Amino acid sequence: MSSRERQNFVKGLLFVSPWLIGFLVFTLVPVGLSLYYSFCDFSLIERDTAGKTQAIWVGTENYRQLFQDREFYRTLKNTGLYAILSLPAGMLVSIGLALMLNAPIRGQAIYRTIIFLPSLVPVVASAMVWMWLFNARLGFFNQLLATIGIDGPAWIGDKKWALPALAMMSLWGVGNTVVIYLAGLQDIPRDLYEAAEIDGAGAIRRLFNVTLPMLSPVIFFNLIMALIGTLQVFALPFIMTGGGPERSTYMYTQYLYEKAFAYLQMGYASAMAWVQLLIILGLTAFAFWTSKRWVHYQGR
């Protein structure tokens, strides 16, 4: 490395140092510590007689307890069900909306803005609005159902309907994904459609044989992001149902949070976080493995 290159390297490091220091101090070190704490009994505030905080090494005890914990399986099941409901629904709706918004129609920009706007609304505000929409007596959905003679359920007040209701609500924030799909759609070469048309392909055929294969890298990206997001879902159920009724919407991350900050079992919560990371990593790896069969990259 020449002296100029070294100088440039040092300057570069100096420029990225705020981020680098922030990453080390606020991300890497806590991640490392949480791995250590997952093998400890650590309550954040527990102090010894000298007044120092204590993290006591307990080996794999937290993990052993975790796999015997009924709530661990309940929250895992709830989170899994939520992902199964919201993930495909979210993808279908966002692809559908992106396809519609990609059509050359008058007022296209307005429609795109309307679809994107809800994703800008703060989660607490949208949760409040949806709580009213789901209201058993005065809510929009039940009023709508009443017009066709159906007595609607209590939605988030009913343990059978609460989880599907939350999954339904998750569609509210598809605006971000729609924008990414739109970008992907506009990247598909026109000549592929022209060639398909010349070969006699209709709209449906073009969708399945041109659009979706060409969009598959974007679908794959959104699938991974949605997978991570849904398996970490926290804010909506926490605000709207608090995990109820009868813990039917009690999610993994809420349990983790409560273990750490309400029940003061930071070691146990750290173990939960690492198990969650492993589950997400496993599912992501599985998605990558299957992607060889259905994701098509241009130029390959």
Next chain:
Amino acid sequence: MKHVSRIILVLMLIGAVALMALGPRAGGKIPEGFTVVDYWEKWSGIEGQQMQQIVDWFNSTVGKEKKIYVRYLSISAVDRKTLTASAAGVPPDIAGLWQRDLVAFASRNALLPLDELAAEHGIGQSTYKPAFWEMCNYKGKLYGVVSTPATMGLHYNRRSVLELGEKFQAAGLDPTRAPKSIAELDQWAKLLDIRDDRGAIRRAGYLPKEPGWYISFTPFWFGGQLWNPETAEFHFTDPNTIRAFEWIQSYPKRLGKAALSDFSSAAGGFGTPNSPFIAGTCSMVLQGPWMGNYMYQLRPASCEWVVPRGVEMFLPRTARAFNYEWAAEAMPADDPTSLTDVTFADADVLLIPRGAAHPKEAFEFLAFVTRQDVMERLNSMHCKPSPLAKVSDDFIRKHPNPYISVHERMAFSPNARPQIKSPMQAEIAAEYELAIDEIYLLSKTPRQSMTDLQKRARAKYDAHLKRQALRQVHAGTASESAP
């Protein structure tokens, strides 16, 4: 163009320098040479302003004399923030938390015992009403002082009851006084219920889950005990506890689960004019003394039934209650002959976290708040009773809550029962909440639900004991290996 950019840059720099030199300063009011005591408190809004008045009073009197300046900071989620600040080793000097936090923090050695400091200031067992002294102590040590206490009683809509006077009398009930037993309360509830043609509840007499904040303490009114601190045993399967939950389940059974869900979904949240008791759609609720303030703020007409409030203050204490459309009395017990003035007693407490920079100075403020005149002013503003054993006549006479003597009586009662004093309180409370959900939503019988809860609570407590044993082994090893 280049010049314009430079001018903008220079102007921005001048602005930044001016802001640094002349801008607002944190703690600009702090007099020189004073010890600053940081006080974090949960209250915001009017309650926060009222506590600020007490802080100002301290700063201008005792603080001025002893060169202590209390800096009041109102913050949300104060328990979580105190927790993280304590973990980081930079806790506030005073934390204004809930009574339930006292045991959670004290059992983890995260609070400073205050016995010596309290003794120096003449604060002891005789200073407080027994229930409140009890809740400031954990395992024989004093860990906090009460700032504002509360006792929960039955609040009922006098107007609705008196309007149905004839029906009440026909049923052998006296509409001019509160129900005397649970059975009588049920009769009241049935008479006060109004349902439409579809069976929807238009007005409920009583609903255990309205607002339901204290539903888990219902066994107290049935002679049940939830937890025995001496034997470290839970008593969720105690026959009295099960009976209490059978009573609770009788409401969804009688009124219908769907009707209850429908009613609560249309009800406004607490502290809004549409909340059922304030709006008059639920005639009886188990609530705390703050209802005096809420009723006056959200439905002033209900506090001026006969004469304006300004005039009422000149009436004798006993006559004041007639000016109110609502009344408060101790929640009746299942067996009123053996259980009187049963209440769930709760409190906001002032604690000094271990690691606080100025514990002695912090306690000066705690001692100031415990002074009778200060305590009475604070609790009069917050519309609550006093936790102190001595109460002045003026406090009762001028108190904004016309039923303060009822709360004072309940606070002094031997049947004033506090929260479960267990280091596991938060976790057990969450399990308990699930059990109550199962009972109220008719998923399980009270016996099934309570038996399951007993098992879960025991398992959790055993896991806690195991962790504690590990800690003790570790502490023993550490002390053995110490030089």
